[in-house]
Amino acid sequence: MELIFEKGKKSRKGFSFKEEKFDYKLEELIPEDALDLEKDYLEISEPEVVRHFVNLNELNYSVDKGFYPLGSCTMKYNPKINEALSLNQKMALSHPFDKEENNQGTLKFMYELENFLKEITKMDRFTLAPSAGAHGEFTGMLIIRKYFKEKGEARKKVLIPDSAHGTNPASAAMANFEVVEVKSDERGGVSIKELERLMDENVAALMLTNPNTVGFFDENIQKIQEIVHKKGGLLYYDGANLNALLGIVRPGDMGFDVIHLNLHKTFSTPHGGGGPGSGVVGVKEFLAPYLPVPIVEKKENKDEYFLNYDLSLSIGKVNGFYGNVQVLAKAYLYILSVGRENLRLISEAAILNANYILKRLKNYYPPAYDRTCMHEVVLSTKQYQNYGISLLDVAKRLMDYGFHPPTIYFPHFPPYAEEVMMIEPTETENLETIDKFIDALISIAKEIEANPQILKEAPHNTLFKRIDATKAAREPIVRYQKNKEK
Amino acid sequence: MHYIPLTEEEKEKILKEIGLTFEDLLTPIPQEERLKKELDIPFSLSEIELEKYWNNLMDKNLDFARFNTLKGAGAYRHFIPQTVKYLSSLPNFVTAYTPYQPELSQGILQALFEFQSFICELTDLEIANSSMYDGASSLAEAILMSIRLKKSFNVVVAESLNPHYFEVLKTYADPHDVNLINLPFDEKTGLADLNALEDILKSDRISSVVVSSPNFFGIIENLKSIGELVHKYSSLFIVNVSEAIALAILKYGKKVEADIVTGEAQSFGNSINFGGPHLGFFATKMEYARQMPGRIVGETIDAEGKRGFVMTLRSREQDIKREKATSNICSNHALNAIISSIYLSTLGSNGLKLVAKDNIFKAHYLFEGLISSKKFEPVFSNNGFFNEFLVISKLSYEGIKEKLFKVNTLPPFYIKDIQCPLNKKIKENSLLFAVTEVFSKCELDKIIEVLGG
Numbered sequence: 001m002e003l004i005f006e007k008g009k010k011s012r013k014g015f016s017f018k019e020e021k022f023d024y025k026l027e028e029l030i031p032e033d034a035l036d037l038e039k040d041y042l043e044i045s046e047p048e049v050v051r052h053f054v055n056l057n058e059l060n061y062s063v064d065k066g067f068y069p070l071g072s073c074t075m076k077y078n079p080k081i082n083e084a085l086s087l088n089q090k091m092a093l094s095h096p097f098d099k100e101e102n103n104q105g106t107l108k109f110m111y112e113l114e115n116f117l118k119e120i121t122k123m124d125r126f127t128l129a130p131s132a133g134a135h136g137e138f139t140g141m142l143i144i145r146k147y148f149k150e151k152g153e154a155r156k157k158v159l160i161p162d163s164a165h166g167t168n169p170a171s172a173a174m175a176n177f178e179v180v181e182v183k184s185d186e187r188g189g190v191s192i193k194e195l196e197r198l199m200d201e202n203v204a205a206l207m208l209t210n211p212n213t214v215g216f217f218d219e220n221i222q223k224i225q226e227i228v229h230k231k232g233g234l235l236y237y238d239g240a241n242l243n244a245l246l247g248i249v250r251p252g253d254m255g256f257d258v259i260h261l262n263l264h265k266t267f268s269t270p271h272g273g274g275g276p277g278s279g280v281v282g283v284k285e286f287l288a289p290y291l292p293v294p295i296v297e298k299k300e301n302k303d304e305y306f307l308n309y310d311l312s313l314s315i316g317k318v319n320g321f322y323g324n325v326q327v328l329a330k331a332y333l334y335i336l337s338v339g340r341e342n343l344r345l346i347s348e349a350a351i352l353n354a355n356y357i358l359k360r361l362k363n364y365y366p367p368a369y370d371r372t373c374m375h376e377v378v379l380s381t382k383q384y385q386n387y388g389i390s391l392l393d394v395a396k397r398l399m400d401y402g403f404h405p406p407t408i409y410f411p412h413f414p415p416y417a418e419e420v421m422m423i424e425p426t427e428t429e430n431l432e433t434i435d436k437f438i439d440a441l442i443s444i445a446k447e448i449e450a451n452p453q454i455l456k457e458a459p460h461n462t463l464f465k466r467i468d469a470t471k472a473a474r475e476p477i478v479r480y481q482k483n484k485e486k
Numbered sequence: 487m488h489y490i491p492l493t494e495e496e497k498e499k500i501l502k503e504i505g506l507t508f509e510d511l512l513t514p515i516p517q518e519e520r521l522k523k524e525l526d527i528p529f530s531l532s533e534i535e536l537e538k539y540w541n542n543l544m545d546k547n548l549d550f551a552r553f554n555t556l557k558g559a560g561a562y563r564h565f566i567p568q569t570v571k572y573l574s575s576l577p578n579f580v581t582a583y584t585p586y587q588p589e590l591s592q593g594i595l596q597a598l599f600e601f602q603s604f605i606c607e608l609t610d611l612e613i614a615n616s617s618m619y620d621g622a623s624s625l626a627e628a629i630l631m632s633i634r635l636k637k638s639f640n641v642v643v644a645e646s647l648n649p650h651y652f653e654v655l656k657t658y659a660d661p662h663d664v665n666l667i668n669l670p671f672d673e674k675t676g677l678a679d680l681n682a683l684e685d686i687l688k689s690d691r692i693s694s695v696v697v698s699s700p701n702f703f704g705i706i707e708n709l710k711s712i713g714e715l716v717h718k719y720s721s722l723f724i725v726n727v728s729e730a731i732a733l734a735i736l737k738y739g740k741k742v743e744a745d746i747v748t749g750e751a752q753s754f755g756n757s758i759n760f761g762g763p764h765l766g767f768f769a770t771k772m773e774y775a776r777q778m779p780g781r782i783v784g785e786t787i788d789a790e791g792k793r794g795f796v797m798t799l800r801s802r803e804q805d806i807k808r809e810k811a812t813s814n815i816c817s818n819h820a821l822n823a824i825i826s827s828i829y830l831s832t833l834g835s836n837g838l839k840l841v842a843k844d845n846i847f848k849a850h851y852l853f854e855g856l857i858s859s860k861k862f863e864p865v866f867s868n869n870g871f872f873n874e875f876l877v878i879s880k881l882s883y884e885g886i887k888e889k890l891f892k893v894n895t896l897p898p899f900y901i902k903d904i905q906c907p908l909n910k911k912i913k914e915n916s917l918l919f920a921v922t923e924v925f926s927k928c929e930l931d932k933i934i935e936v937l938g939g
Contacts, residue, residue: 001592004600004831015567015837020927022847026735029850031870034699034706036737041607043834046569053573053597053828060578060593070583077489078581081533085540087757093550095557096761097899105546106760116527131619131763132817134804145661170804170814174630176661179809219514248512249520264817268489272821273594274584274781275617276763292657316657320560320622320650320750321761333540339530342488349492351511352500359504372504372511396589405587410805430491431499457789459589465789467588472786472798476775478613480603 001059004052005480008044015046041482059463060273061404067433071376071407071422072165072213074243074265079337082268082330091329096321100306106325107305110296113332120335120343121239122252123259123282127291129323133240136260136279137171137207142315143258143283143290144205144234145175150313153232155204161190162413163214168207168238177204184413188369189218192227199231209238210254213411213422215354215373217244225255234258242266243426244351244375247344257284267331278327289313294322349427350375353434357423360438364445368416376424378417384445387452391419394444396466397458401440487530554929556890556898558874558920559702560621560648560728561761562753564841565924569832570755574825584781584817588796589788594820595795599783601823604830605767608730609747610739614769615780617823618815621750622651624766625696625726626658627779627813628746631770632694632722634777634812639664640692642721644678645911646671646701648728649904655696669695673911676705676866676876678712687719694722694745700732702908703866703918704849704874713743722746730754730767731922732872734835734842739769746770755829756822765822775799779813841923845873849921852930853877856919859938865916874920876901878913881937886917889936893929 026035061068068075091106100107114126130136141158148155158172161182169179180198185191190208199206206228211217218224228235237251237259243266245251251259263269264277271277283291293314294307307322338346351374358367358377365379381391395405407422425434447454459465492500501507512520531539555563574580578593585591585598598616605614618624629641643655643666659666667686672679678697686692695716699707709725716723725738727749738747752764768780775782776799784798804811830838853875856862865876879886887897899918901908921930 001596003596003603004827005603008834013834013837014569014831015833015840017837017840017844017923019840019844020847022851022927024847024850026843026846029846029870030736030872031706031708033710034708034736034870036610036741037735037839039607039734039839040835041604042831043836044831046832049569049828049831050573052831053569054576056593056597057573057576057578058593059596060582061587061590062578062580062582064577064581068583070586073583075583079487079489081536083575083580085537088540088544089551090544090547090549092757092759093563094547094760095555095563095758095896096561097557097559097903098548098550098555098760098896102548102550102896103760105543108546109543119526131623131819132815134814134816135619135623138814142657142661165816166803166805166808166811167814167816169809170807170811173809173811174658174661174814217512217514219516222516222519247521247525249515253519253521270580270821271583271817272819273579273582273591273598273824274820275817276619276765276819276822277817316660317650317653318623318657319654319762320620320648320764323761324763325760326757326763333536336528336531336539337487337533337536338489340525340527342490342530343525343527345488345490348508349490349497352492352497352508355504355506355511356500372506372513374511395587399587399589404590407586427488427490427492431496462589464589464592464792464794467788467794467796468786469588469796469798472784472796473800476613476772476798477785478599478602478775478782478798479606480600 001055003480005042007048007052008042010043012043012045014044014049066402067429067437068404069406069423069425071424072240074424074426076268076426077428078268078270079334082333085333086326086329104305107296109332110328111298111305113328114296116335117280117282121259121282122250124285125288125291126280126282127295128280128328129292129318130279130281131319131324132275132277133260133262133279134167134171135318136281137167138174139281139292139318140236140258140260141172141175141177143287146290146313146315147287148204155202157203159198159203159206163212163411164207164209165213165240184416188214188216189220190224192220192223195224195227199227199233201231203231203233205234205236207236207238209240211241211244211374214368214378214417215376217374221254240265241375244347246347248347258287263327263331268334269327269330276324276327278324290315292316292318346427353425353429357425357434357438361441364442368420376422378420378422380420382419384448387448389448389452389455391421393455393458397444397455398440399459400461403437403440553894553896554925555896556919557896559899559918560650560750561758562729562920562922563758563924564753564922566755567832570825570828573828579821579824585797588794592794595783597824597827598820599785599795601827602783604827605769608733609769610741611747611769612772613775614767615778615782617818617820618766618768618780619819620764620766621728622654624748624768625651626655628724628748629655629694629696630658631777631779632724635774636693636722638691638693640667640690642667642669642686642692642695644669644697646676646678646703647696647698647726648702649908675868676703677868678707680711680715684715687721692721694724696724696726698726698728700729700872700874703876704871705868706736706870706872709742717743729872731842731845734838751826754826756825763819763822765819776802777812778802780815781818844923845921848925848930849873849875852919852921852933855934856938859934861938865912873922874918876916876918878916886937893932893936895933
């Protein structure tokens, strides 16, 4: 499709705006050498703009359109009522520096959301400020860093399992920790032997995703907790996979000291093509003074709420204001609408759906480990390398069957997790869809044996055929340029 | 309401198929750690109940739609055309994820490529990423990038930067022991002190110099002179723009010798939302592309030679490089970037210039009206401001607030409300007025009348 810059014509207008008359000249108000009046890139009418974006929208897949089983991303349905209500102008038009008295409704819901999250996770305090999961991890790492600094302990290392998301080591590094990888054992969990060997007084924390990215709840969680705490370290919970545990077990009860949650995963706020999300961070009481400022508080015995900047040991501010408030509103509304009697059903259905996929597909795409899974399942296409077929080919072929592929090439830790796809159906898919998806993968397995070429050239039925990522990296074109030679 | 289609019969069917009970599936979870009670959160609300409950809750807020606001200081109420509201709620923008599979994600990829192109046009730089969380974190990442490039932990930051941004910089800089060196502003003009800057640059190896323009006081800095000075000492020049509308008609990027331009693009069609989500932008020169944070979309072709787009220069990112990545950022603010693209498309280059001009004229109009009333005095002798200005008043803040309330206007930002080093140099009863196109001239006249009369 043409770029917006290739559309329009000189002197077209898309913006209804009346200039009011003032006796000013720009040159008299603005330092002359600061002015640049030559930024001319687009003149276009409103109907053209509308068509352009409506057509772009058509070129994209989404969870509203179909099954989107990206593992660890929890692409569940996003309820429409939450979208509509979160646009309330009494919140949307509020400036972050407007007085607290003018924002009591917003502050109250933020306070209550924190309370819900405390109960759901059994943590003692939350900051709602972090903008995304990785931002939450960074916040959590800074809290841990400052805690040890205050204690006078120079712990420089953070342990991270090889199955962890890339954000974990990247966030620890941004907080200037040295990252030490912990190997997984033959059952897909943290190797206790390795953990015992690596855990010492120089380790600030272990970052753990549980269930992990291979879809298993780490059955040694009590042991892990003991090993880390015994040496004075802290336990960090990456809540990317909390959708498996709602109402079943809580991070706070498992011994975690700091956690982050991705509200755009478990709590159904839409992913928006890659954001905005929200990566709220919860801590146990002893770490509460370290939270970023401000936090939302309630006046004693009064239905009155305020922003508290007075935290003695705070790590400071992690973003300009108070977090992605509109996203927080959607998560709050989601919890209210799901309610206490339904919350556990979410995880139950998510677990059942994943195990159903595992059972029906394990003979075609063997799992890295032969055990039942939690809310997501990791299957391998390694055996099809004999036919010259890669995981990427399988993923692209799935598109021809009308499905978005699962997460591919992640996790990646040989010898167990190689050429693996991580499938997370979530609780909001119906069984008919899941069956069709399974049938598609079975059909693809048969195609590999009969006609592998059809996979290598896939996708066939999409508007765009296989996109050349190598060319993009070798000859980077990262912006439109008017005078560029074609 | 739980949005789960699975029926009880289907649950039985699944359990039968896998030959286990649900309890069996939970075996790895230690019994003693499991939750033995129902969670203490409210019972579910129906859609009707939810809507009523939420609307009642929101009624505890001021009805902001009935008021204009004079507050800026990093978040601005601008007019948002209906195209933005309509197009940004299209389902395949809202409910897609990161475009990992380009064949199914061309809509979002192209929209983000267009966003990057807009940012390059407006910042006069060669490469922009497809968004950051907000202006403050984007600037913090720019500083970390300059340290990677220049290998010195000394960074100079203009004192006239938005103090809230500075708080975030401190947070990001703290674990790396970055030495944030203060570049003072001239108390007469509000501009960065170039002599002081040269002294600092002479004295030590500096990775980068950070200057905001417009600065926190709304004043447009002499970026070109600063840029030349910074390059004379081989440091990097980082320019921050907290009010993106200024990009329309001010010089940035190559014309002022900036190496990195970051900022906040909330003003491009994003609701102010009590502070978020907004979005950061990040632009630099091509030679520094491989040290950039964030996702970048590139142009390429598909197997049939048709133009398409894909996430590119990926070897900088956390999912590939882990602890060696240029940043930990994964989710960004893609939908806000698309909103910005829709806004910038609707306005076109001329519309954006009109808005910028209107902001400048109206801000100066209000400024002059207040000053001639004698109830207000300018803080700086320099009137080269964009759409914000700093004044001091003989009236109390409470008095100003009450008077403005009568003309349905919320008061300006009060310097006393922030605690930061700025307070030592600026009287704490100073007021920072922000004026955007949402005010009509007639409304400004009323403000001048109630405050000046």
